[in-house]
Amino acid sequence: MSGKLKESVSALIDDEASEIEVHRLLRNLDSEQDLKKTFFIYQQIRSVLRNPSDKVQRIPGVDQQMKLFQRISDAIDDEETFTIDSPTHRNWLKPVAGLAVAATLLMTVGIVFNNETGPLPDSISTNTPTIAQNVDTQPVEPEPELRELDEEKQKLLREYLNKHDRMTRLKGNTHLVNYPPGQ
Amino acid sequence: MTTGEPSDQQLVERVKRGDKRAFDILQLKYQHKITGLVSRYIKDQDEVLDVTQEAFIKAYRAISGFRGESAFYTWLYRIAINTSKNFLVSKSRRPPDTDIDVDEGEFQDNSAVLRDTESPEQALVTKELEDLIYSAIDDLPEELKVAVTLREFEGLSYEDIAGVMECPVGTVRSRIFRAREAIENKISRFGQ
Numbered sequence: 206m207s208g209k210l211k212e213s214v215s216a217l218i219d220d221e222a223s224e225i226e227v228h229r230l231l232r233n234l235d236s237e238q239d240l241k242k243t244f245f246i247y248q249q250i251r252s253v254l255r256n257p258s259d260k261v262q263r264i265p266g267v268d269q270q271m272k273l274f275q276r277i278s279d280a281i282d283d284e285e286t287f288t289i290d291s292p293t294h295r296n297w298l299k300p301v302a303g304l305a306v307a308a309t310l311l312m313t314v315g316i317v318f319n320n321e322t323g324p325l326p327d328s329i330s331t332n333t334p335t336i337a338q339n340v341d342t343q344p345v346e347p348e349p350e351l352r353e354l355d356e357e358k359q360k361l362l363r364e365y366l367n368k369h370d371r372m373t374r375l376k377g378n379t380h381l382v383n384y385p386p387g388q
Numbered sequence: 389m390t391t392g393e394p395s396d397q398q399l400v401e402r403v404k405r406g407d408k409r410a411f412d413i414l415q416l417k418y419q420h421k422i423t424g425l426v427s428r429y430i431k432d433q434d435e436v437l438d439v440t441q442e443a444f445i446k447a448y449r450a451i452s453g454f455r456g457e458s459a460f461y462t463w464l465y466r467i468a469i470n471t472s473k474n475f476l477v478s479k480s481r482r483p484p485d486t487d488i489d490v491d492e493g494e495f496q497d498n499s500a501v502l503r504d505t506e507s508p509e510q511a512l513v514t515k516e517l518e519d520l521i522y523s524a525i526d527d528l529p530e531e532l533k534v535a536v537t538l539r540e541f542e543g544l545s546y547e548d549i550a551g552v553m554e555c556p557v558g559t560v561r562s563r564i565f566r567a568r569e570a571i572e573n574k575i576s577r578f579g580q
Contacts, residue, residue: 215565216546217395218417219539219546221545227398230413231413234412234413235409244416244417249517252424253514254521255541263428263431264423269437273437274415277415280445281448284449286408287451
């Protein structure tokens with residue numbers, strides 16, 4: 206085992222190891238058998254220097270620590286491996302999913318209102334089943350301009366948003382954006 | 389250079405991403421300390437090993453909930469204490485009324501905690517090991533002796549030791565390592 210690795214162990218037990226050293230130790234943990242023993246030897250030295258001898262006697266020695274390490278490591282190997290889908294990782298997905306739902310809802314509402322403001326362009330209204338073909342073959346239509354809605358449509362939009370706001374409050378943990386009423 | 393907690397936190401994050409070897413490093417770093425802590429609650433050494441194992445497995449299972457609001461060792465220490473107490477209760481033994489402080493887990497004396505009567509053989513072996521280690525320290529070159537003494541007895545950080553010894557932190561790290569290596573060589577013939 207290289208002196209550099211042992212020096213990293215020495216630094217790690219002192220809480221002074223760098224990120225690179227920790228990575229290096231991780232890479233070599235399985236291939237360098239003496240590496241694990243070094244941890245326990247250095248800690249035994251510390252234990253003897255810092256403890257009254259009656260305490261040291263009760264702490265298992267290096268060989269026992271090595272066996273215990275293997276026992277625990279084997280037991281951990283039998284445990285479930287955490288993955289990106291583990292509950293802890295799913296937590297962050299909730300707000301993201303919530304925002305995605307909110308964005309979809311807003312887009313849908315926007316499209317509905319834009320469509321209600323006038324007849325659909327001929328190319329879409331007459332060729333509804335072939336929208337994908339239109340996208341591929343026809344020149345891109347300019348984006349419909351935002352227009353101020355008349356009072357009735359504004360009222361309808363407010364109702365949609367208020368309903369959305371109520372649903373958001375009911376599902377408080379989804380971290381959706383709360384819309385102030387009346388906007 | 390980083391301090392321990394960021395590296396512990398990095399290791400925890402790796403475990404959460406499915407890297408079980410990262411948990412091995414955390415275990416190697418703290419197993420000795422945890423067995424020392426557990427051995428202050430429980431007399432029988434086989435039971436100490438079993439309870440330590442249980443504590444680490446509980447820690448692994450719960451690690452996804454560890455948010456890093458406290459130091460990893462503080463969190464692990466709490467698990468180990470609770471596991472020890474539960475073990476004592478399950479064996480109809482009374483756990484101590486007061487907990488061992490997290491900073492003195494392995495070290496210091498604490499009369500409130502259960503004490504052991506050691507066998508004369510155990511005492512002899514420990515005394516022999518202690519003598520070897522102190523003799524190895526005595527034989528060290530002065531700069532290694534000072535560095536390891538400030539670290540192990542005074543608990544100074546590498547940066548503080550560098551200030552005291554008026555040398556770069558890298559030199560301190562190397563001196564402490566060389567001191568430990570020399571001690572290790574001296575005790576290597578000693579039956580572990």
